[in-house]
Amino acid sequence: MGKSKRRVVWTMSGGPTRVKNRTFVAAINEAYQHQDEIPEFWGAVNGPVGVLRGKFMDLYQISPGLLRRVAHTPGSALGSTRKKFKKGDITPEEFAKALMTHEITDYVVQGGNGSAAAAIKIKQIAQEAGYELRVYHVPKTIDNDLVGSDHTPGYGSAARYVILRTMGDDTDTHSLPGVKINVVQGRDAGWLAASSRLAREFGSDSPHLIYVPEVSFYTDKFLEDIAEIAGRYGRAVVTVAEGIRYHDGNMVASEIGGNGNGNGNGEKGKAKLAHYLEDLAQDNMGSDIRVRSDTFGYSSRTMPGVVSEQDGIEADMVGGRVIELVLAKADGQSVTLQRGSDLFGYIPVIGSISLEEIAGRTRQLDKRSIAQSGNDINATFVEYIRPLVGEIPPLGKLNLTDTI
Amino acid sequence: MGKSKRRVVWTMSGGPTRVKNRTFVAAINEAYQHQDEIPEFWGAVNGPVGVLRGKFMDLYQISPGLLRRVAHTPGSALGSTRKKFKKGDITPEEFAKALMTHEITDYVVQGGNGSAAAAIKIKQIAQEAGYELRVYHVPKTIDNDLVGSDHTPGYGSAARYVILRTMGDDTDTHSLPGVKINVVQGRDAGWLAASSRLAREFGSDSPHLIYVPEVSFYTDKFLEDIAEIAGRYGRAVVTVAEGIRYHDGNMVASEIGGNGNGNGNGEKGKAKLAHYLEDLAQDNMGSDIRVRSDTFGYSSRTMPGVVSEQDGIEADMVGGRVIELVLAKADGQSVTLQRGSDLFGYIPVIGSISLEEIAGRTRQLDKRSIAQSGNDINATFVEYIRPLVGEIPPLGKLNLTDTI
Structure with a gap:
């Protein structure tokens, strides 16, 4: 040359x-x-x-x-x-x-x-x-x-965002009881969805359930899980990775026609998945409990501060x-x-x-990080992620059963 | 007694x-x-x-x-x-x-x-x-x-969130050009939508367009506005209040069947409005430019930090x-x-x-805060809101036309 x-x-x-x-x-x-x-x-x-x-x-x-x-x-x-x-x-x-x-x-x-x-x-x-x-x-x-x-x-800061938003929903459902389903980025691996686990300090804290692509998704089990948690705590905050897939390997989002976008940035696809799960849960719970859903969108990667x-x-x-x-x-x-x-x-x-x-390879969550139940993340993962996300401010919540 | x-x-x-x-x-x-x-x-x-x-x-x-x-x-x-x-x-x-x-x-x-x-x-x-x-x-x-x-x-902190998320979308569309439409809380007044205006330091910064319930919404004008901004900057970040309404006073969200929820918390209704506007804009722009939408959800009021x-x-x-x-x-x-x-x-x-x-009364945005064009917020509003939202970190962006 x-x-x-x-x-x-x-x-x-x-x-x-x-x-x-x-x-x-x-x-x-x-x-x-x-x-x-x-x-x-x-x-x-x-x-x-x-x-x-x-x-x-x-x-x-x-x-x-x-x-x-x-x-x-x-x-x-x-x-x-x-x-x-x-x-x-x-x-x-x-x-x-x-x-x-x-x-x-x-x-x-x-x-x-x-x-x-x-x-x-x-x-x-x-x-x-x-x-x-x-x-x-x-x-x-x-x-x-x-x-x-x-x-x-980039992961630690995005995870920090996911954790803080989940904590926000914890305070929200503590204020006004209901079920909240959050669809979080992650088509092939549940790293960001799993990160929400750090928001939970006590057993009753959010998120109460976490679904990742590494575990097969069963709709009936999902609905039972939510009903069980809502029965126990009067509310439920649920993290769902966008890439959850059925036992046959097909993505739930694709099956419901929500993920035609090949760039992995299908915001509308995530929203479709969120609304699909929200409707399923609302139908299953009846009108007594309010079910809402949200997607974490681009803000996971770019919101400053x-x-x-x-x-x-x-x-x-x-x-x-x-x-x-x-x-x-x-x-x-x-x-x-x-x-x-x-x-x-x-x-x-x-x-x-x-x-x-x-090149082109994907690392998934370690099996030890995923709870046997398939709907939660283990404490070993908490130890893994804690040093990566910075100091997380503790929430102060009143025990509302501590009445006169 | x-x-x-x-x-x-x-x-x-x-x-x-x-x-x-x-x-x-x-x-x-x-x-x-x-x-x-x-x-x-x-x-x-x-x-x-x-x-x-x-x-x-x-x-x-x-x-x-x-x-x-x-x-x-x-x-x-x-x-x-x-x-x-x-x-x-x-x-x-x-x-x-x-x-x-x-x-x-x-x-x-x-x-x-x-x-x-x-x-x-x-x-x-x-x-x-x-x-x-x-x-x-x-x-x-x-x-x-x-x-x-x-x-x-409560307003100053929620506005801070809206501003930071808008700044996030500014960096996002600066990175990967496209149109981003954000639906922000506000059924009867555009206070939160207007707050996004503070994210704009220079004319080319986001948000490029702001639509509030105080101004009649015209679909054609909306699509023209976006096309004009996208033509000028190669991207457009648009803030829309959930309560935008047509000239006849009917809310756009209600007309498209997205706002049956009387509690003013219709997250799904906001998402429907967002997708409706996204689809309109995408159809109008053609496939050359990527159009995405988002709703700001409950996190506007409760995400910690x-x-x-x-x-x-x-x-x-x-x-x-x-x-x-x-x-x-x-x-x-x-x-x-x-x-x-x-x-x-x-x-x-x-x-x-x-x-x-x-009791039961609603205060709307001052007419002086709204630009004559009806698609933007004036600098007088910036002076109003600046002391309420805390220090906003400045963005550092490269001028990508400043090439060798």
């Missing part, structure tokens, strides 16, 4: 998170310390679409003050895209030409497991065009489903680490996040893994 | 808010300083239902530590009810008997304008039974629609004031919240007003 000067391009992929921009800004900060080795650090606007169209920002030119604000703003600061590497979206041949035209030597993809697969595809596209390109991946996803990691940046401090710090760490990979020319690697021995409390450990090992 | 010792009963009415319990705890704290005059201070569990069933808590017996936690917990700590004073719900004759049986001398209702009407009803029920009862009202409502007040405790400090302080203040009304035997009064001259910045001023003046 006749070019020795390195030109590193950062691309954002997939959905936004609360700390995606922290990783991005930490990486700029780290690269800036190594300008002799990384003389050019560009950001592509809207991911590979920006590469194709030649839309790049010079990341060293952004003012430190703005970068600080960007770091603490949810979202994908460079813009992301839903387009794929295929004719009609991003034609591979044209993309390879763009890589060469802009003399890109190193390509960083910030995303989830789908983006890891895309990174491999990009490497392959370049190779087929006879162009030498080093590719790296740095994780971000609220789904927490990357293999090879204990957890992923709900960041887990630990999540933010770890997002910084993986941003620094991917630049170390770039400096080492560790082509085809992704950053991982593990936890050290818990002898001395929680310690995050940053490492790396080959892209092939994580 | 032959009874000289005062027995004050606190009841909670209507929906929960984030600071309802602060008012309640501040009142207990104030009453506790005046035990010679208020020897007994009881809380009825689930409002008038608790009175009927003789379910009272001795408020002086709750530990200070628990009270502190309760104060900072969203909800209605004593429980509320949706039941009304009518046969089948709460029979007036039985209720009057319960008042006498429990020798209640002073009755405090914490609620909104509907609760003020209920307080008058309670006074009347007692009078008809020949029983002397003093009645007081202390405001709480996220709706901000009480006449006689500049704003109400989103309290406006000013709102919390004012909630404390009105709690202290209603006890002063009780001490003064100011029968039939409600607490008001005004603002002082703004010569020296924002200052809240607590006062009182006759229940008759506020």
Whole structure:
């Protein structure tokens, strides 16, 4: 290729998170310390679409003050895209030409497991065009489903949001008794739905029931469970992952026609699932008890002011680490996040893994995390998630049976 | 009645808010300083239902530590009810008997304008039974629609939530372009929908359009507005109050069959409205741009961690004031919240007003707050709301046209 000067391009992929921009800004900060080795650090606007169209920002030119604000703003600061590497979206041949035209030597993809697969595809596209390109991946996803990691940046803050909203519904149903069903993100794994478990301090606290895609969903059992809890506590707060599926493996949301959207962002599909379950439960309970449902929507990933401090710090760490990979020319690697021995409390450990090992694969909840009953999450999971979500303020509730 | 010792009963009415319990705890704290005059201070569990069933808590017996936690917990700590004073719900004759049986001398209702009407009803029920009862009202409502007040405790924190969620959608659509329609609480007045306006710092920030019940809704204009904004910015974030109505005065939500619920809490009705508008906009825009919708649900009033400090302080203040009304035997009064001259910045001023003046009446947005175009909120409203919602963190966004 006749070019020795390195030109590193950062691309954002997939959905936004609360700390995606922290990783991005930490990486700029780290690269800036190594300008002799990384003389050019560009950001592509809207991911590979920006590469194709030649839309790049010079990341060293952004003012430190703005970068600080960007770091603490949810979202994908460079813009992301839903387009794929295929004719009609991003034609591979044209993309390879763009890589060469802009003399890109190193390509960083910030995303989830789908983006890891895309990174491999990009490497392959370049190779087929006879162009030498080093590719790296740095994780971000609220789904927490990357293999090879204990957890992923973005998850802790999204989980914090799920926990706080569940606590809100706890106080709500404590105020005005009823059944509340919340449909939470997670098509293939129940990590976010499970996180709501941390909202429960005492047995009577919400959530009273949790349904995840890892356990087969039986409608009759679901209705019995709710009736039983409502009978015991006069109310029930229920967490349901969007990806719950019947014993035959078909998603409930798909069966009721609510999930035609292949991007995993079917907000309306989630709402259909929520209303379907709400109607079932209301019919089953009769009109004596009020049944309501809600979906947690995009706000799980982007509403400001709900960041887990630990999540933010770890997002910084993986941003620094991917630049170390770039400096080492560790082509085809992704950053991982593990936890050290818990002898001395929680310690995050940053490492790396080959892209092939994580691409397109999904990590589900550990069987030990799921209660035998199939409608709850075990305390082992509470120990797992507690260090990731930041301090959760305790609720103060009166015992309403403590009357004169 | 032959009874000289005062027995004050606190009841909670209507929906929960984030600071309802602060008012309640501040009142207990104030009453506790005046035990010679208020020897007994009881809380009825689930409002008038608790009175009927003789379910009272001795408020002086709750530990200070628990009270502190309760104060900072969203909800209605004593429980509320949706039941009304009518046969089948709460029979007036039985209720009057319960008042006498429990020798209640002073009755405090914490609620909104509907609760003020209920307080008058309670006074009347007692009078008809020949029983002397003093009645007081202390405001709480996220709706901000009480006449006689500049704003109400609970509104600032709910508005803070609406603002932060709108900012989240701003970063979301900045990351992945699309149209986002948010349906926000407010059947008869657009106070909460209008609050989203504070999320906009620059002209291109969200929300780009705001529709309130105070302005007639025209479907064609709505679709044109969105297309125009999406054409200009490549995205659009739209706030819609649940109570938007056509020129003939009929609510859009009712017309599409989404609002059969008379309690004003029709979450599913809001979702139906959201999906209806989403589908209209998607059909109009074509498949090139992604249209999504969401409702803000119960989390607007109860998700913890989103309290406006000013709102919390004012909630404390009105709690202290209603006890002063009780001490003064100011029968039939409600607490008001005004603002002082703004010569020296924002200052809240607590006062009182006759229940008759506020009961069942609704305060709408000032015409000066609404833009001439009918699809936006003016800067005068920003000045009004800014002191009420607490510090809003600025977003840091890159200008994505600032390319090399």
